[in-house]
Amino acid sequence: MARLAPLPRAFFARPTIEVARDLVGKVLVRRVGGRERRARIVEVEAYLGPRDAASHARHGPTKRVAIMFGPPGFLYVYLIYGMHHCMNFVTETDGVAGAVLIRAAEPLDGGDARELRGPGKLCLGLGVTVADKGTDLTRAAALYVADDGAPPPRLGRSPRIGVDYAGRWAARHLRFFARDHASVSGPRGRGTLSGARSRRPSRRT
DNA sequence: GCCACGATAGTG
């Protein structure tokens, strides 16, 4: 298997939404215990700075999320609901908050396609925990991101999952995913549709 | 010091 070069810091040092869109289709490389595991990112969400009511950055640079305000290209991991880990890539220039939540990936070395579907299962499947928080994603070490030359997938977009409390920010289409991809997360294939509308008409907004 | 509440996932 040819070695893949990590994406440079400049890739992450851009507006969060741009980085989020460009991350779909990229390859996640996880090295642990001498083994290398690869997975293609198929679904992400953009979380912006303090003005984004759904973002962990909304309360400013507290101890937990200070990393979101720091330099780009580092890993932010947190524990949610006391049991699931979620991985995020820090974006924007140093001093500006932003991160992209990685929600689902397609295993490239075989294995169950559902294993990495959903942010919690993705971390579980790749063995990523809060201990990995702060990892430099631009170094070819335990965890990094690469471009394997695959053509960028057609993107769908939708509101972010699980942020209904965020007022008008809940409605913004900041979730991006590879259209028609089986590895996109969500009950009933939520998001395999072309973005904005769900099968059920209306129900809010 | 408390206490409410999640950027979830599996089951009923």
Added chain:
DNA sequence: ACTATCGTGGCG
């Protein structure tokens, strides 16, 4: 629709 399970952050 319900809940397991715990760190974070708001508030006093």
